[in-house]
Amino acid sequence: MSRLLPLALLGALVALPLALGANPYLLNALIVTGIVTIGAMSLNLLLGFTGQLSLGHIAFFGIGAYVSALTSLGFDVEIGFGLRVVHEPWPAAVGFVLATLAAGACGYLIGRLSFRVRGAYFVIVTISFAEVVRLVALNWVELTQGPLALTNIPAITLGLPGIGAWTLKTKLQNYYLVLAIGTLCYLVIARLVGSRFGRAMRGLKENESLALSVGINATRTLTVAAVVSAAMAGAAGSLYAHYLRIIDPDVFAFTTTVSMVIMVVAGGKGTLMGPVIGGLIFGLLPVALRPVMAPEAQWIVYGVVLILILFVMPRGIVPGVSALLARRRPVRAVPVLEASPVVQR
Template sequence: MKPSTILFLASVLVLAGLPLWWPDPYVLSVVGSAGIFIVAAISLNLLLGYTGQLSLGHVAFFGIGAYTSALLSLGFDVSLPGLSDPLVMAPQPVWLAFTAGIVVAGLFGWFVGKLAFRVRGAYFVIVTISFAQVMRMVATNWVDLTEGPMALNNIPPLTLWTPGGTVDLVTKAQTYWLVLAVAVLAWLVVAALVHSRTGRAMVALRENETLARSIGVPVTHYLGIAAVGAAAIAGAAGGLYAHTVRIIDPDVFMFMFTITMVIMVIVGGKGTLAGPVVGGLLFGLLPELLRGTLRPEVQWMLYGALMVVILIFMPRGIVPSLAALVRKRPVAKATAPRAAVAGEAT
């Protein structure tokens, strides 16, 4: 078994045991919230880390997944132009609604990708930001469907089937395990994708798109796959958010959420599987560790200083820098005796 596999399994076991050896509801709530944004960061890493496309509107897919899952699980009726009768949707099972949120977010990812991948660089960034702002305006102003600023509340929790019946996942420990399960599944999906032929093509596009085109790599096809996959996983994170917080409003489209995802990916190490997890744990837990200790403005200064220090001394991110350091250690130990022997021979 590879060392990376052993480390992955050990990490999952340790995290899965957290509610058993540290059952504090506050701790589980904080780590669970960080886990939701780690899932979102994993999705962004697929696009930013493996294809090199910076999307600053990635929160749109997070919000689409949240609203789709919430609306379908609650049910709704809305009047649409051209229809004499309102469109009525009865409440759907929560897992069906959650799955639909993933699918709808993926479809929007395909649609935005078809439009945005016609341009590159700053133009791509502008298109993605504009899409996110449009979705926020829709959520704010389409009050008949989304309740606007008044928020959708009483969103049903996700459930688990057991031989004794269906159990609502409402306790902090249950919610934590649910988030952990989705995060592990998202990580495995991305790992399988990036280690496949598709993943190698994505990396080729990131490193040199012109060269990749010259050897026959269909750029738009693989960028589309990355966009759909990233959007679908972000939709899963949004669905988790909706069914665990159980109240959502247009603030789920806040630009700050995208910035949080970008920070997690870049600080942890973009283009690595562990990077979003490490960056997510660091910047997901640090605000809670400092809460009540430092004033908010001092906390923001500390976050900024920490990011600057990390990116100065670890420009590729925490995970790639530590991996390079580990790889160098055996080399130094192996070369030292050779140098001593060479000195004795002279």
């Protein structure tokens, strides 16, 4: 059942635009929800499988967005001492790759600096890093345009030699691109978690002292997890920039990190499907409530739904439903073998 659920959900998402009739409003909601869900999946790799809470995860998302946008737009900036850096525009697909690599490199830096400490110290480091990056994006006007925003970001173009190129400008094309990248991220996380490295991550989460005693290198394991997590968040940020085609420092808003945490915790942290289910519910819930409620009432309902889910299923939706199905599953009777009679001689 657990193996069929991802395939069934993937099939439903592939066919969903056909059922919606390519409705642009709903497709836009699905695309943005999918991008944030990819960010939640990347956060779950840290929060769910290693137990490390990153409240600055939006920094990697924003770094990916700005690196990809600047790569595809080009820039001419003075870095001091009379030195200028001039970059000609590159294809948006190259920007996507560089955004993923740049975010992963920043994840490595933060991991090496902060995973020597744990708990509240790591949370403070991640929040501080996110705020520093936001201030750089806001004040380095010559490079990022500051509050004026980077505009006219080109759409991603895909193509193969001899076949042709496709510029993904329509919402339907971007929907399937986000779905493809999200599926790839899911497969990478599933492969990583199911490997020996994944067992090391879970061991550190459950009992770090015992994990260290059997030879697991905690700093290296957590740093690799941070790199993969940050790279996926950067990829999501790149998709966001090339879809909206405009970004400003608001991309570093703390509320986006909070939304990712809610998706992970409500869906079920430490599970593969948890962030996906939580992302779909809490990403699309405001869209469903918008036509029938005032904005203030929407947030009240949003909070009430979250509280009810965590009250009824404290471990999240996916673990809660799995436990419910396991209790209802009939228990097979185990046959009892009768003892052979002892032959008297």
